[in-house]
Structures are given as structure tokens and as C-alpha cells.
Amino acid sequence: MLNLKIIIASTRPGRKGPSIAAWFTEIAQKHTEFNVEVLDLLQINLPFLDEPEHPRFQKYQQQHTKDWSAMINSGDAFVIVTSEYNYGYPASIKNAIDFLFKEWQYKAVGFVSYGGVSGGTRAVQMLKGVITAVDMMPISTGVHIPAFTKHIDESGKFMNDPGLDKSADGMLNELYKWAVALKTMRG
Numbered sequence: 641m642l643n644l645k646i647i648i649a650s651t652r653p654g655r656k657g658p659s660i661a662a663w664f665t666e667i668a669q670k671h672t673e674f675n676v677e678v679l680d681l682l683q684i685n686l687p688f689l690d691e692p693e694h695p696r697f698q699k700y701q702q703q704h705t706k707d708w709s710a711m712i713n714s715g716d717a718f719v720i721v722t723s724e725y726n727y728g729y730p731a732s733i734k735n736a737i738d739f740l741f742k743e744w745q746y747k748a749v750g751f752v753s754y755g756g757v758s759g760g761t762r763a764v765q766m767l768k769g770v771i772t773a774v775d776m777m778p779i780s781t782g783v784h785i786p787a788f789t790k791h792i793d794e795s796g797k798f799m800n801d802p803g804l805d806k807s808a809d810g811m812l813n814e815l816y817k818w819a820v821a822l823k824t825m826r827g
């Protein structure tokens with residue numbers, strides 16, 4: 641079994657990220673090769689990076705960094721559920737990545753993005769560059785949801801959609817292959 645951590649990037653009041661993450665998590669839980677855990681950046685509540693040392697040294701002074709480090713260290717693969725703000729990724733996810741280094745290293749990451757016509761793809765393209773700086777492997781198969789509000793019902797639930805469900809399944813299969821391969825690199 642590998643540990644898959646699903647990270648909810650958006651933190652603003654009224655955000656839609658959790659409903660998309662709930663839909664994706666349900667599909668991920670059917671992949672029995674993964675232990676699935678959701679990490680919600682709103683609940684985790686990291687401040688702006690407040691560590692004096694480069695994270696490569698892992699000399700963390702703040703308890704919130706030690707806690708975040710433990711959460712990421714135990715992950716074998718990640719899926720970032722991200723919105724797109726002004727053609728980019730939310731600052732919350734960049735900040736959360738910057739806190740750590742070795743905990744991310746040689747691990748695979750997939751993306752679920754949502755937005756207007758672009759389906760959050762511009763945010764994901766920017767995020768891929770950041771991800772490679774911490775030696776993560778961003779997988780090319782992604783789940784991108786344009787005009788995402790049409791999939792959310794009156795209760796706020798993201799509704800299943802055959803095309804999107806298939807896309808999520810395909811990404812998880814690909815993520816698993818990379819996660820198995822990269823585990824050997826971590827010794």
C-alpha cells in the first residue's frame with residue numbers, strides 16, 4: 641500500500657475546493673493500492689514561511705513546520721486540488737511547498753484543477769515548474785475541469801460525471817506507476 645495525500649489548495653471563505661476534493665477522494669478510495677488522506681490547507685493553517693533555515697537542512701523551529709513535515713514525509717504520492725487565481729496557482733499552495741524540501745523529494749504528484757474556460761490548466765502549468773524545484777515528478781495526465789460550477793448541485797456537492805470520473809481513474813493509475821518507481825529512489 642502506498643500513501644496518497646490529497647491536498648486542497650484553496651483556503652478562502654466560500655471556496656469550492658473541498659467539494660471537488662470530496663468527489664476525487666471518493667474515486668481515489670476505490671483504488672485499493674492507496675491509503676488516502678486529505679490535507680486541507682485551510683485547516684492546516686500555515687503562516688507565510690517563517691523558518692530561518694533553508695528546508696533542505698530540516699532544522700525546523702516552528703511546531704507547525706514540524707507537523708507539516710510529518711504529514712508530507714509519510715506521503716508516497718500527492719494530488720493537488722487547485723483553483724486558478726489570476727492565471728496562476730493560489731499563493732497558499734506555493735507557500736506550503738516552500739516550507740519543505742526533502743519531504744517532497746522523489747515523489748509523484750498529480751493535479752486536479754478547476755476554473756472557467758481554462759479549467760485551471762494555467763495554474764497547473766505554473767505549478768509544475770515549482771514542483772520540479774523540489775525534485776518531485778509532476779505526472780502529465782491531469783484532471784482539468786472547465787466551467788466547474790455546472791457540476792456542483794444545490795447542496796454544494798460535486799456530481800459524478802462519466803468523462804471526469806474516467807479521467808480521475810486514469811490519473812490515479814498513472815500516479816501509482818510513478819509512485820512505485822520513485823519509491824525505489826528514496827531508498
Ligand SMILES: Cc1cc2nc3c(=O)[nH]c(=O)nc-3n(C[C@H](O)[C@H](O)[C@H](O)COP(=O)(O)O)c2cc1C
Nearest residue numbers: 650652654655656657723724725726727755756757
Ligand atoms: C482572486 C480570484 C482570481 C480568479 N482568477 C481566475 C482565473 O484566472 N481563472 C479562472 O478560471 N478562474 C478564476 N477565478 C474564479 C475561480 O475559478 C472560482 O472563484 C473558483 O471557485 C475558485 O476556487 P475556490 O472556490 O476553491 O477558491 C478567480 C477567482 C478569484 C477569487
